Amino acid sequence: MRFTPGWLRDPLLDDATFDGRMPDLLRLASRLFWTPVAVARRMGSLFALHGAQRVLDVGSGPGKACLVAAAAAPAIRFVGVEQRSGLVAIAQGLAASAALGNVEFRCADATRTSLDSFDGAYLFNPFAENLFSEAKRFDHSVELSERRAIGDLLQMEGSLARARPAWLSPTTASGAASATTTTQSTLRPRAPTFCASGARPIALQGAVDTSSRWRNGSSPRW
Numbered sequence: 394m395r396f397t398p399g400w401l402r403d404p405l406l407d408d409a410t411f412d413g414r415m416p417d418l419l420r421l422a423s424r425l426f427w428t429p430v431a432v433a434r435r436m437g438s439l440f441a442l443h444g445a446q447r448v449l450d451v452g453s454g455p456g457k458a459c460l461v462a463a464a465a466a467p468a469i470r471f472v473g474v475e476q477r478s479g480l481v482a483i484a485q486g487l488a489a490s491a492a493l494g495n496v497e498f499r500c501a502d503a504t505r506t507s508l509d510s511f512d513g514a515y516l517f518n519p520f521a522e523n524l525f526s527e528a529k530r531f532d533h534s535v536e537l538s539e540r541r542a543i544g545d546l547l548q549m550e551g552s553l554a555r556a557r558p559a560w561l562s563p564t565t566a567s568g569a570a571s572a573t574t575t576t577q578s579t580l581r582p583r584a585p586t587f588c589a590s591g592a593r594p595i596a597l598q599g600a601v602d603t604s605s606r607w608r609n610g611s612s613p614r615w
C-alpha cells in the first residue's frame with residue numbers, strides 16, 4: 394500500500410483510515426485492542442500541555458496510540474514497548490511511512506522498562522487480555538494468564554510508585570488533571586497525573602481496582 398508522508402498529521406484522519414493501513418487481523422482487533430484516534434490525539438495534547446518530553450506507552454501494540462500522539466505532539470518523544478515482535482515490526486513500518494522522527498518502538502516486557510528516562514506513561518488496558526476469554530484473545534504467541542496479569546500489574550504499580558518523586562513538579566499538578574483525574578484519584582491521592590486513561594475502561598484505574606479485588610480473593614469477569 395502507498396503512503397503519503399504526513400498522513401498521520403492529516404486532521405481528517407479517523408479510525409477507519411488508520412486501521413485500514415494495518416493488516417486485516419489488526420484492523421479487526423482495533424475496536425477492542427487499540428486506542429481510538431481521538432483519544433490518542435487528546436493524550437498527546439495533554440502530555441504536551443504538561444510539558445512532558447518522553448512518554449512510554451506500556452504495551453504499544455501496532456503503535457496506534459504512540460503514532461497518532463506523536464503526530465499531535467511533535468515536541469514529545471514517544472517510546473512504545475511491546476511484547477509481540479510482529480506488532481513492533483508493524484509499528485515501525487507505520488512510523489517510517491509517516492516520516493515521524495519522534496517515535497520509536499522496542500520489543501520487550503514493558504513492565505520491566507525503567508521509568509527513569511521518562512516523564513510520562515500511557516496505559517491502555519495492557520494487562521486485560523490476560524483475563525479475556527479464549528475467543529477474545531489476540532493470539533497465543535505470549536503467555537496469557539491471571540497469574541501473569543497480577544505479576545505485571547504489581548510490577549507496574551511498583552515502577553509508578555518509584556517514579557512518583559521524580560515526576561512531581563510544580564507544573565504537573567493542574568494541567569492534565571482534568572482528563573486524567575480518574576486514574577489519578579484511584580491510583581493514590583494526589584499522585585502525578587501522567588497516566589492518561591483511554592475512553593474505554595480500564596487503563597491503570599481499572600487495573601488497580603481489579604488488583605484489590607484479587608487480593609480480596611475474587612476474580613474479575615470479562
Ligand SMILES: C[S@@+](CC[C@H](N)C(=O)[O-])C[C@H]1O[C@@H](n2cnc3c(N)ncnc32)[C@H](O)[C@@H]1O
Binds near residue numbers: 427457504
Ligand atoms: C490493549 S493493547 C494497547 C495497544 C496500544 N497501547 C494502543 O493503545 O493502541 C495492549 C498491548 O499491550 C501488550 N502487552 C501486554 N502486556 C505487556 C507487557 N508486559 N510488555 C509488553 N507489552 C505488553 C499486548 O501485547 C498488547 O499489544
